[in-house]
Amino acid sequence: MMAGERVDVLVIGSGAAGAAVTKRLADLGAKVVCLEQGDWMKPENYPSTKPDYEIALRRGPFHFSPNVRRRPEDYPVVERGKNPPDVLMFNAVGGSTIHYTAHFPRLHPSDFGARTLDGVAEDWPISYHDLEPYYDMNDREMGVAGLAGDPANPPRSPRPTPPLPIGVLGETIGRGFDKLGWYWWVSDNAIISRNYQGRPACDLHGKCMFGCPIGAKASTDVSYWPKALRKGAILKTRARVREITLDARGRVDGALYYDPQGRLFKQAARVVVLCANGIGTPRLLLNSKSRLFPNGLANSSGLVGRNFMIHPFRFLEGVFEKKMYGWEGPFGIPAFSEQFYETDLKRGFVRGYSFLLERSFGPLHQAWGGFVNKPVPWGAEHHRVMRQRFGHIVRVTVLGEDLPEESNRIELDPEVKDSNGIPAPRVIYSYSENSLKILDHGARMGRQALEAAGAIDILDSGIIQPAFHLMGTARMGKDPRKSVVNAWHQSHDVKNLFLVDGSSFTTSGAVNPTCTIGALALRCADGIWERRREWS
């Protein structure tokens, strides 16, 4: 085994959290090394550069699921439970920001106090207002397009760049919401509408989830990493961490990792920050067993891997007579509504959901069934139905809050391993009754909105396999019996170990999480820096 020089901070994972924490600590003066099991992506290889880009939805090295993609740097995810999730993630510099939509909403203040306000789940140990300056900082680092002034959210600072075009699609569905007297707003997206920090403005090509080769979409390989590297941070790619190691005092002292040739190395560090996503983080903690921590590192609560949350989704596609050109313009999310975000028990469920008002992919995805999995019929009706649907659809997506439940969890699979022999994660998940009620209500209200906007037909996905946003598996909290890390993401058990990514979420809220993950990571970095005298 080969050992590297001991550094101040070792960061594991280079995605939304790892990039932010590395850059912030490098700015502050720490010597930081980041280990990433994936590699730099080559923009020229992105499917978005190719006419047959939609095939990546079915197969090939850019598929969103590691179980299909099977790059050497991927690890298998075993999917189980009553509603086994179809786990989507990416392993590369930039992590899953490589393929995310870049929708960049913030949690609501009420998300941080679900127990206090609604008597469910647990309160976060921090408030929205603790996080607000870091939301702003993250927005500036990533580059965001949007508009301040949404009355369904707290006031926020002017957005770094103006809103992206919402097109006829956004204006049409917006009018539907106006007719019903419902709130809606143009989205914040981490896709720049003007040249920004050396990156070009979005050119509206519309295939953002298939990789943005010009760098207008803020995946962290183009936003944080160039700046972090200029500040002296070191990024080691194709470095797959096997376990986090301990010194004789029971503090973490680094990590063991494999290079692509299977050689084992040790990276020593005074502080370790784990940012491997809501599945990768608990997996690594559970794989880091020792005499001191026989149930996995930082797991005295037994909650590592527990309370796995993944947002429940339901898609509605409204078909309009007028052409909507859904394939044009940044995929992102043109507009959204939080009309049903806050709890109203008269609806029959607690907490709430967002509506994402969205675009479409190209003709092949439409023929295959679009987002609602309703294939265009074959035979005599084919061209008529295709002509009616393709380009004429406005999508209303229901994104519900998922409440934490211990039975939804990440474990180590006793049999399946990755190519280095490291046990793979097994994800066990079932929808709660509350989630199903949220999706049902959302589908009924979404239908109303589409009808008000003039849809002539509405296609409904029904209940689908959960897939997006991995959260809650090493959650924040004040009470060490009910949480894994404290308000600064510091492990309750091991003081120089920090965990920050989707796993930190105490509750899921009902918005895409990447914006919050970045803000939490920046705040975590400041906490580490403030405690630098405590580093060993």
Added chain:
Amino acid sequence: MKKWTRRKFMEAGLAGSVIAGSGMMNRLPKREAMAAKADRSTAGELTAEEWKALSSVMDEIIPADDGMPAASEVGGVEYLQRLCLSLPGLNDDLKQSLTEADGISHSHFGKSFLALTKSERIQTLVEMEKMKPKLFATLRDYTYEAYYTQPRVWKLMDYTFYPTNESGPKMKPFDESVLAEVRRKPRFYREVE
């Protein structure tokens, strides 16, 4: 150590795939196709006669109509021939589909698929869709792929593909006046006191 084999991947992915289907990723047909492949030995290359039959099947799935060409008229068969060279197992899927179609046509009409009338071919495929829905979905979806990846088809549909090394579409800049009504609304979120 158990290796991360193709089989293990499929087991991991297939577990519980009884969900109505994530339309987003269109996973079910792919997974089913993969699973089917794993349990089947290679059935051999398609013969010239089978390619002819496949062309006929594809043209019933996407017929010429309404100003649009049929699947075979835009190079659909040639597309699948090329794809078979790079996609392990596709050949087997296609061969199995054709065997199934031919079996139904013989049992219902006493002749091979290629000898059927148009109406009989449609009846045969309707029957196949009922009897072997997953296999039929695989055939249908590859036919769609062969068709909707053709620039000639896009032109007829008024679809423009914007390569990311060229300019994108022209769109009207965002007009803030569309939010006038919402702006007049009161604050609509809760604080935690």
